[in-house]
Amino acid sequence: MAFALVAGCGLFAAPPASGLLVHQAVDGLVQIHWFFGVDTGTMDGTYATSSQLGRGTLHISTSANFGGSINTVLVRSDGMRMTGREAPDVNGFPNLVVNLTGTADIESASLTLTQVGGTHLQVGSGDAVFHLQGSIDVRRWLGYAMVDVDGNVSAFGSMGHLGRAPSGSVAGVARTPDPKGYWIVNRTGQVYALGDARPHGGLRSNTLTRGENVTSIASTQTGDGYWLFTTSGRVFTFGDATPYGDLHNRRLAAPIVGAAATTTGKGYYMVGADGGVFTFGDAQFHGSTGAMKLNQPVVGIVPTKSNNGYWLVAADGGVFSFNAPFRGSMGAAHLNRPIVTMAAYADGYLMVGSDGGVFDFSEGAFFGSLSGSPTHANVVGATAIG
Numbered sequence: 011m012a013f014a015l016v017a018g019c020g021l022f023a024a025p026p027a028s029g030l031l032v033h034q035a036v037d038g039l040v041q042i043h044w045f046f047g048v049d050t051g052t053m054d055g056t057y058a059t060s061s062q063l064g065r066g067t068l069h070i071s072t073s074a075n076f077g078g079s080i081n082t083v084l085v086r087s088d089g090m091r092m093t094g095r096e097a098p099d100v101n102g103f104p105n106l107v108v109n110l111t112g113t114a115d116i117e118s119a120s121l122t123l124t125q126v127g128g129t130h131l132q133v134g135s136g137d138a139v140f141h142l143q144g145s146i147d148v149r150r151w152l153g154y155a156m157v158d159v160d161g162n163v164s165a166f167g168s169m170g171h172l173g174r175a176p177s178g179s180v181a182g183v184a185r186t187p188d189p190k191g192y193w194i195v196n197r198t199g200q201v202y203a204l205g206d207a208r209p210h211g212g213l214r215s216n217t218l219t220r221g222e223n224v225t226s227i228a229s230t231q232t233g234d235g236y237w238l239f240t241t242s243g244r245v246f247t248f249g250d251a252t253p254y255g256d257l258h259n260r261r262l263a264a265p266i267v268g269a270a271a272t273t274t275g276k277g278y279y280m281v282g283a284d285g286g287v288f289t290f291g292d293a294q295f296h297g298s299t300g301a302m303k304l305n306q307p308v309v310g311i312v313p314t315k316s317n318n319g320y321w322l323v324a325a326d327g328g329v330f331s332f333n334a335p336f337r338g339s340m341g342a343a344h345l346n347r348p349i350v351t352m353a354a355y356a357d358g359y360l361m362v363g364s365d366g367g368v369f370d371f372s373e374g375a376f377f378g379s380l381s382g383s384p385t386h387a388n389v390v391g392a393t394a395i396g
Contacts, residue, residue, distance in 0.1 A: 141192030231275030254291035
């Protein structure tokens with residue numbers, strides 16, 4: 011953010027009204043501009059916005075050294091407050107850093123400038139009436155990546171090409187909070203950390219029972235841990251992942267084929283091939299297809315960003331919505347290859363076929379797919395950001 015601090019009266023014919031403007035650029039750059047006119051004393055303003063900033067680091071700096079301090083508070087729609095911390099001065103001017111976390115919308119942003127040792131903010135010499143104008147540029151990452159059974163990763167949009175898993179029989183992929191890292195897990199529970207993903211280990215060779223395989227991996231909100239889910243409904247935690255329970259003592263009508271963490275990171279969902287849904291932690295049950303006759307088995311589950319519902323997808327592209335808005339499906343379309351997974355994306359979801367075909371049912375940008383590229387092995391997992 012660059013602030014222009016202007017001392018003196020009469021520089022503006024009329025001070026602008028307090029407010030905040032939000033602009034979403036085509037390339038995914040979110041720009042927040044605030045402006046207000048103040049007399050003397052502590053400057054504080056709170057402005058409403060529903061712009062989703064996503065994750066990242068926000069840098070705030072002034073363009074003048076006013077001999078005071080600067081602070082800001084961003085409040086998410088889920089009530090979490092993100093405050094700035096002082097950072098080294100930039101060109102001798104106060105600087106602030108805010109670490110943005112989570113995916114909830116930013117509902118309000120407040121900015122405070124205070125002079126050290128007093129209530130008056132000084133610019134130059136003496137008290138002054140001045141105007142403050144500034145803007146925040148925050149990159150909203152948008153993109154997705156898919157992994158094939160041999161461990162090869164194909165990335166699109168903001169997601170980066172960070173390498174491949176050195177072994178085959180891959181089961182799934184999960185990303186870090188930014189698009190600069192991901193974990194790949196194979197069916198035996200070996201986990202490979204790429205980019206800025208930190209390694210936390212995997213399953214020992216004798217952990218799984220006969221016929222049991224790892225089917226999914228989900229990362230924690232901090233990006234410092236992950237859960238592994240098996241076809242038997244067992245859950246294994248690594249790093250800072252918290253165990254919220256599993257299905258190891260239950261007899262399942264169909265194997266677990268997909269899993270997803272809640273958007274708060276305080277729970278998770280599992281789904282069986284029959285569409286049976288199992289919830290743990292703060293995951294809420296809103297129904298399933300366990301009692302329905304399906305044309306094709308269910309292959310994935312994605313929770314809504316509000317954590318109040320979820321979508322299921324079947325191998326034929328049919329989508330089942332539970333307390334979630336229906337964004338569309340491929341159930342009535344002819345598919346070259348079956349759908350193998352689903353990933354949360356923007357305000358909806360992506361579904362991915364085993365041939366790498368991507369079907370986007372969200373407001374997020376489409377960056378391409380592998381459909382028509384016969385040189386890769388079958389895709390088995392996908393992850394997205396945005």
